[in-house]
Amino acid sequence: MNPSRKLLRKDSNLFVKKPLPPDEDFDSASETTSIRNKVPTNGRNSTSSQTYETFDCDSSVTSSKSLERHMSLTDLVLVGIGSTIGSGLFVLCGLVANQYAGPASILSWVISGIAALVSGTCYAELSSRIPLSGSAYAYTFVAMGELPAVIAAACLSIEYVAAASAVARSWGDKLQQWLVDEVGSENFFIKLLDIDNSFSPLAFLVSSVSVILLMNGIEGSKSVTNFFTKLKVCVVMFMIIVGLSLIRPANFTPFIPESFGATGIFRGATATFFGYLGYDEIACLGGEAENPKKNLPKAIFLTLGSITSLYILATIALVGMLPYDEISAVSGFPEAFRSRGSANAAEIAALGEIICLPIVVLITVMAQPRLQYALAKDGLLPPIFSEIDEKGNLTKGTLICGIVMVLIATFIPFTHLNDMISCAVLTALSLTDTSLILLWYPSPKDQPALSESVMTTFHASALLTGIALSHFAASLNGKIFGAIFFLSMIVCMVILVWRCPRVQTFGIRHPPSPATDQSEYFVTPFMPMLPCFGIFVNWYLISQLELAGIMLHLGFLALAVFYYIFYALEHSVGNNGGWVERARVESIASFGAISQEETEHFQHLS
Numbered sequence: 001m002n003p004s005r006k007l008l009r010k011d012s013n014l015f016v017k018k019p020l021p022p023d024e025d026f027d028s029a030s031e032t033t034s035i036r037n038k039v040p041t042n043g044r045n046s047t048s049s050q051t052y053e054t055f056d057c058d059s060s061v062t063s064s065k066s067l068e069r070h071m072s073l074t075d076l077v078l079v080g081i082g083s084t085i086g087s088g089l090f091v092l093c094g095l096v097a098n099q100y101a102g103p104a105s106i107l108s109w110v111i112s113g114i115a116a117l118v119s120g121t122c123y124a125e126l127s128s129r130i131p132l133s134g135s136a137y138a139y140t141f142v143a144m145g146e147l148p149a150v151i152a153a154a155c156l157s158i159e160y161v162a163a164a165s166a167v168a169r170s171w172g173d174k175l176q177q178w179l180v181d182e183v184g185s186e187n188f189f190i191k192l193l194d195i196d197n198s199f200s201p202l203a204f205l206v207s208s209v210s211v212i213l214l215m216n217g218i219e220g221s222k223s224v225t226n227f228f229t230k231l232k233v234c235v236v237m238f239m240i241i242v243g244l245s246l247i248r249p250a251n252f253t254p255f256i257p258e259s260f261g262a263t264g265i266f267r268g269a270t271a272t273f274f275g276y277l278g279y280d281e282i283a284c285l286g287g288e289a290e291n292p293k294k295n296l297p298k299a300i301f302l303t304l305g306s307i308t309s310l311y312i313l314a315t316i317a318l319v320g321m322l323p324y325d326e327i328s329a330v331s332g333f334p335e336a337f338r339s340r341g342s343a344n345a346a347e348i349a350a351l352g353e354i355i356c357l358p359i360v361v362l363i364t365v366m367a368q369p370r371l372q373y374a375l376a377k378d379g380l381l382p383p384i385f386s387e388i389d390e391k392g393n394l395t396k397g398t399l400i401c402g403i404v405m406v407l408i409a410t411f412i413p414f415t416h417l418n419d420m421i422s423c424a425v426l427t428a429l430s431l432t433d434t435s436l437i438l439l440w441y442p443s444p445k446d447q448p449a450l451s452e453s454v455m456t457t458f459h460a461s462a463l464l465t466g467i468a469l470s471h472f473a474a475s476l477n478g479k480i481f482g483a484i485f486f487l488s489m490i491v492c493m494v495i496l497v498w499r500c501p502r503v504q505t506f507g508i509r510h511p512p513s514p515a516t517d518q519s520e521y522f523v524t525p526f527m528p529m530l531p532c533f534g535i536f537v538n539w540y541l542i543s544q545l546e547l548a549g550i551m552l553h554l555g556f557l558a559l560a561v562f563y564y565i566f567y568a569l570e571h572s573v574g575n576n577g578g579w580v581e582r583a584r585v586e587s588i589a590s591f592g593a594i595s596q597e598e599t600e601h602f603q604h605l606s
Contacts, residue, residue: 071288073295075226079363080282080303082229085236085310086167086360088275090174090353092418093315094332100268102257102324106315108268113308115269115541116276118534119429120304122436123280124297125524129506131292135280135367136428136435137374142507143435144452146572147564150380152431154560156280156371158424161401163277164365165207165408166417171357172202172409177331178350203409210362211402214369215395228359235352236310239333242345243317246337251323263470263544270541273422275311279303280428281367288370297522361409368401369394379576380568419545423553426538430459433531433538439507440527441500451500454492461488462536466543467550493532502527 071079097105123135132138136156141149179189213224256265282289282299289295318327321336328335334353337346369385373394376386385397408417434455443451465485472478506521524530542550569575 069288069290069292072290073299076282076289076295076299077302077306078226078229079366080279080299081233081306082225082359083281083363083366084275084277084279084303084307085232086170086357088272088277088307089236089311089314090333090357091170091330092272092275093311093318094327094336095329096268096271097315097319097324097332098327098329100271101260101264102254103252103319104256104260104265105268105272105319105324106312107265108272109275109308109311109315111266111269111537112272112276112541113304113311115273115426115429115534115537116279116308117304118530118537119433120279120300121524122433122531122534124300124522126432126436127282127296127300128293128521131289131296132374135371136432137371139435140431141378143438144431146378146380146568146574147561148431150375150564150568151557151560152428153371153375153380154557154563155424155428155431157368157401158556159277159421159428160281160365160368160371161405162408162417162424163274163421164210164361164368165203165405165412166274166421167357167360167364168203168207168210168405168409169200169413169417171206171354171361172200172204174331174350174357175202175354176200178354181350198411198413200410204406206358206361207402207406207409210358210365211398211406213362214366214398214402215393225359225363228356229363232352232356232359233310235349235356236314238345238352239349240310240313240317242337242342243314243321243333246340246342247317247320249320251320257324266470266541267544270422270426270544271418272311273425273541274418276304276307277364277421277425279307280425280432281363293520365401365405368405369397372397372401377573379571379573380564419549420553420556423542423545423549424556426542427553427557430535430538433534434459436524437496437528437531440502441496442503443500447499451496454496454500458489458492458532459535459539461485461492462539463543465489465536466540467547470540470543471547489532489536493528496528 093105096108097103101108126139130138130142137149137153140152183189256262279300282296282303289299314333318332318336321340326339331350331353334346334350337343337349372381372385375381376383376397385394385400387394387396389395437455438451441451443449462485465482468478468482468485473482542553545553
């Protein structure tokens with residue numbers, strides 16, 4: 001690298017935005033699909049630029065290898081359900097009922113389900129309009145620019161890698177408990193597994209096998225995923241049906257235990273949000289989805305509807321079988337069945353959990369290499385993460401994130417990961433909600449950063465309102481500050497609608513061409529109130545954590561900012577000539593019109 005180039009160049013733009021994807025057909029998997037990117041005429045996609053030109057390129061020219069669109073609607077739904085129903089149902093139903101909310105944990109699942117549905121609605125529209133790999137990262141990049149996109153990517157990485165690790169660790173603990181029940185704790189093999197509470201050989205085993213399967217390609221993993229997802233739904237339905245038949249109405253009283261109260265319900269909702277990780281993985285696979293304009297929104301709503309219903313029914317069955325203080329926080333359903341004298345049902349439930357949980361590890365970590373691929377293509381991660389082997393697999397990127405996942409699963413217990421993952425998911429969802437708002441309500445020309453400033457204030461007010469109401473509601477000052485911050489959110493929405501009117505066409509200020517059919521896209525209702533409500537709910541759930549946990553999460557976001565400043569800013573495509581220049585150089589290089597040295601120089605910059 002030229003040593004004269006400084007880390008923060010004068011022309012660097014921390015909020016340089018990525019061009020919106022083309023209006024043309026995204027459904028074809030042909031390598032010769034014509035792509036039209038709207039990009040600034042100066043080659044740098046600045047936040048203030050409003051002049052666009054059309055750039056045409058052939059995908060087979062601009063990228064020697066690309067991800068193929070092979071995920072059908074059924075595949076997407078099974079990925080969503082498969083990655084979602086796991087520790088959320090097998091562990092959290094019992095944990096939240098026993099430690100946070102009692103029978104009212106039913107309401108915890110309802111609240112977290114509403115939060116997931118609101119943000120899921122925004123995901124549905126964005127995934128159909130921006131069907132690219134990267135999920136919240138891609139949407140945030142288009143709407144807000146590089147720095148917010150890196151923050152979103154950091155949250156998604158925690159979600160995918162740490163969640164897969166947490167499920168692997170949960171599976172290891174469950175299998176060990178099952179073996180103890182079957183052969184006794186004095187068995188030599190059991191003693192070998194129970195060397196140290198901080199080390200799990202079984203978690204190491206299942207996470208390592210998952211990484212090996214993914215390194216062989218998503219196509220090979222897809223058939224395994226579909227089979228085990230169907231099996232898992234059958235196991236869950238069996239648990240629900242048997243559990244509902246063993247309900248004792250007296251166990252629902254008191255519905256909200258005095259020791260937990262309303263605070264426990266919301267604290268439980270924060271914990272249960274871990275159970276809604278799956279549907280945004282559907283969006284992360286947008287670059288491999290068939291007919292993404294229609295299939296991605298359908299898959300998101302089908303997944304959310306299915307899993308929310310299963311979670312609520314399962315919780316009703318579990319808290320109805322036993323008093324909440326007798327429910328196992330580790331093995332809820334199997335222990336409840338044993339307590340009610342259904343030994344066979346207990347064995348089926350325990351064995352079903354052990355058989356089905358490993359597929360959650362596989363599906364959850366599946367999205368991480370695709371996220372890394374999107375980041376690396378934009379210059380925000382080293383190029384090794386975008387390398388595709390001769391079989392079309394992201395082998396190197398999968399291996400790197402897989403090693404991290406295996407280490408976390410092997411050495412960190414499940415309970416230490418749950419809150420961290422939930423916070424990361426909620427933050428990523430809030431950024432997605434904000435992206436949709438900014439693409440429909442851009443800043444006016446005379447105040448080019450107004451929308452962004454208003455939404456930043458809204459985010460801060462939402463978090464502070466949640467903290468005031470959750471931690472200081474008993475004091476007069478807490479109530480006063482809570483009211484002030486809540487009023488600030490209302491003012492922000494009024495300013496947004498008044499000063500930043502909704503544009504006619506998604507993401508641009510000028511009317512669409514006659515050939516553009518906007519009716520084929522899913523449109524989020526009640527804009528911008530619905531996504532603003534989603535942002536508030538997400539931050540309110542985060543505020544249910546202890547103040548130390550909230551500060552730890554904000555510190556993690558600060559680390560993402562430092563990473564961007566000290567590495568990504570210098571190497572990003574947007575700050576090194578833009579996407580037009582990259583496509584131009586790669587296109588010319590493919591015909592031998594420029595030297596290999598010139599090509600390598602540009603690739604080094606981007």
